[in-house]
Amino acid sequence: MTMHATETDAIRKTVTVPLPVEKAFNLFTAGIDTWWPYESHSIGGEKTESAVFDVEAKRLYEREADGSEHDWADIVAWEPPNRFVLNWRVNPTRPETELEVRFAADGDATRVELEHRGWEKPEERKSYDEGWEVVLGKLVDAT
Amino acid sequence: MDALGDGTRRLILERLRGGPRPVGELAAELPVSRPAVSQHLRVLKEAGLVTERRNGTRRLYRVDTDGLAEVRDYLESFWTDVLAAFEAAAEAEAEKEDE
Numbered sequence: 001m002t003m004h005a006t007e008t009d010a011i012r013k014t015v016t017v018p019l020p021v022e023k024a025f026n027l028f029t030a031g032i033d034t035w036w037p038y039e040s041h042s043i044g045g046e047k048t049e050s051a052v053f054d055v056e057a058k059r060l061y062e063r064e065a066d067g068s069e070h071d072w073a074d075i076v077a078w079e080p081p082n083r084f085v086l087n088w089r090v091n092p093t094r095p096e097t098e099l100e101v102r103f104a105a106d107g108d109a110t111r112v113e114l115e116h117r118g119w120e121k122p123e124e125r126k127s128y129d130e131g132w133e134v135v136l137g138k139l140v141d142a143t
Numbered sequence: 144m145d146a147l148g149d150g151t152r153r154l155i156l157e158r159l160r161g162g163p164r165p166v167g168e169l170a171a172e173l174p175v176s177r178p179a180v181s182q183h184l185r186v187l188k189e190a191g192l193v194t195e196r197r198n199g200t201r202r203l204y205r206v207d208t209d210g211l212a213e214v215r216d217y218l219e220s221f222w223t224d225v226l227a228a229f230e231a232a233a234e235a236e237a238e239k240e241d242e
Binding site (some may be wrong): 071 | 144150153154160171205211217219221223224229231
């Protein structure tokens with residue numbers, strides 16, 4: 001569900017860091033344990049030991065000391081060292097929002113652009129989906 | 144009312160990102176009393192960040208993604224914090240390489 005996010009509603013953040021693109025990408029992903037503020041920004045809080053970008057399983061999750069895991073996101077695009085896209089779960093029982101992080105060379109540095117989108121109102125999404133169901137239903141009826 | 148201006152309330156929201164939880168469970172994991180957690184949950188509910196649902200005798204709390212503007216505010220500060228931490232780590236890494 002990427003096509004009908006309201007662009008004006010996306011969260012956008014940019015930061016430029018003094019590392020080449022590949023190093024910046026690797027620090028952000030494989031090196032996440034060295035910098036992500038787990039204590040305040042994870043589900044397990046102080047119990048969270050690490051976060052894992054499992055590219056094979058297309059999954060990003062946090063792991064606690066006792067081995068329990070909590071999903072953060074599905075990995076929907078993985079293009080090192082330039083970008084990745086996640087379906088970020090704010091509420092596991094609701095549709096995901098989409099998070100894209102891009103890494104672009106800026107001289108010797110890297111500009112990191114983060115965009116969190118997919119903020120259309122759930123009721124709009126619902127009517128959109130229902131609209132398609134009606135259309136598809138008619139197609140099925142017609143065959 | 145600044146629902147997100149309080150560190151404990153932000154910790155509560157983080158816990159709820161993993162799924163609906165009862166107040167007792169949240170209190171057990173946070174360095175504040177159960178009545179304090181209830182009070183924080185009330186503020187989060189009034190701000191449209193959290194909803195409450197009865198499940199038998201328990202009340203479960205969850206992040207309310209229908210309160211989109213509020214949830215966006217929460218994530219706005221979430222990503223600001225995360226990128227600031229990343230920037231600091233990247234600068235430390237670059238310094239290390241210069242040595």
